[in-house]
Amino acid sequence: MSSIGQSILMALAVTLNKFASSNVQSVQRNKATATVSSPIGRRDLLLSTVAPAAAAAAAVDSRTELLKRYLKKSEExxxxxxxxxxxxxxxxxxxxxxxxxxxxxxxxxxxxxxxxxxxxxxxxxx
Known part of the structure; x- marks a missing residue:
């Protein structure tokens, strides 16, 4: 697996773990206080994991282009x-x-x- 793929998977895992732990705390708090909070839906969760992954991929592409320019200039x-x-x-x-x-x-x-x-x-x- 490429390093880009590994980076994306790591970003997804971190984001899922973050939201999963916040949802567990929200459910436990709701049971104790009997108040209703708005849980994060599947669509929000999916969008929140795709956006950082897309940003990471764009950053890697821009770094690759920058390195290619530097290599070309260096060769010249x-x-x-x-x-x-x-x-x-x-x-x-x-x-x-x-x-x-x-x-x-x-x-x-x-x-x-x-x-x-x-x-x-x-x-x-x-």
Missing amino acids: NKEKNDKERLESYYKRNYKDYFEFVEGSVKNKNELSEAEKGIVEWLKRNK
Whole structure:
């Protein structure tokens, strides 16, 4: 059974239990005080159980649509987000090291490709 079906059944069970216990108290009170109260009819009980279930189903549908929109947007921006995440990682974890390497290569005439990349990265991110 799907989680939506389980949620609906749970809502029905809770609602039925709530009304059943209130009706029992009403009957016991009526016998003791000999007054008449209006009991909840079957139609009212059915409507009160269907309305929360329908609202729960509508809420689940709206959440599903929202998640689908977020997934679509995420897929569209995946490449950009991955690049930003990688740059953020470098800034947090390697900036000190790159600056240390930059200090040791300032007086060098011949730079390796990695050293050139580090110097360029530091120029872009200062």
